[in-house]
Amino acid sequence: MSIKVVSFDVFGTVVDWFSTIEREARALNLPVPADQFALTWRQGYLTAITRVLSGEAPWALIDDIHYQILEEMLARFGIDDLDEDRKRHLNLAWHRLDPWPDSSAALYRLKSRFNTCTLSNGNLSLLEDLARHGDLPWSDVLSAETFGTFKPDPKVYLGAAETFQVKPEQVLMVATHQEDLEAARAAGLRTAYVKRPLEYGPTGPAKQFSEDHDFLAEDMLDLAEQLGC
Incomplete structure (x- = not known):
């Protein structure tokens, strides 16, 4: 792979x-x-x-x-x-946001085979606090703060590849937001859509998702399974 x-x-x-x-x-x-x-x-x-x-x-x-x-x-x-x-x-x-129930276990599995990182608009101190709060074992914490701009600016996605010294197509962007994944794909990254139907709560607006991605996962444990972890 x-x-x-x-x-x-x-x-x-x-x-x-x-x-x-x-x-x-x-x-x-x-x-x-x-x-x-x-x-x-x-x-x-x-x-x-x-x-x-x-x-x-x-x-x-x-x-x-x-x-x-x-x-x-x-x-x-x-x-x-x-x-x-x-x-x-x-x-x-x-x-202090709580992780989804599958997040921590999936990240431990994924980290056993891949470098894993945040690629979020959240600032570094926020992401580090979330990692401690939710037992999220990142290889690295990358943020819009790292690159001086917010997603969906391509500098953020390409910055992840540059940080790990790999080609953009060797980076998989995982998100539950279609626009985030579309921007990542435009920058040359591979994409994985994770379904989070309750992101906006049980009575919130319905989420739309596309199957036009390299991976489509029910949750992060499903993604780890698909990636051989």
């Missing part, structure tokens, strides 16, 4: 952001449905990334972007009783 490196999107693919953020919002008894709060925060992140890539907004760490979105959300929902410490703690919920 020509694949040398298996790189991963993290939010939604490896960790379950929705359940964790919903739980943290519910614990604060916020005057807004916890599921709505989680989905709104995530949508704000996606909008912010688009603005940075278009040049409308300056580069910033995801932690700072998340905090700015949080401040906007609190104002929108009329929540004014969270002090600075509680806001900072809530913002760091993104460092």
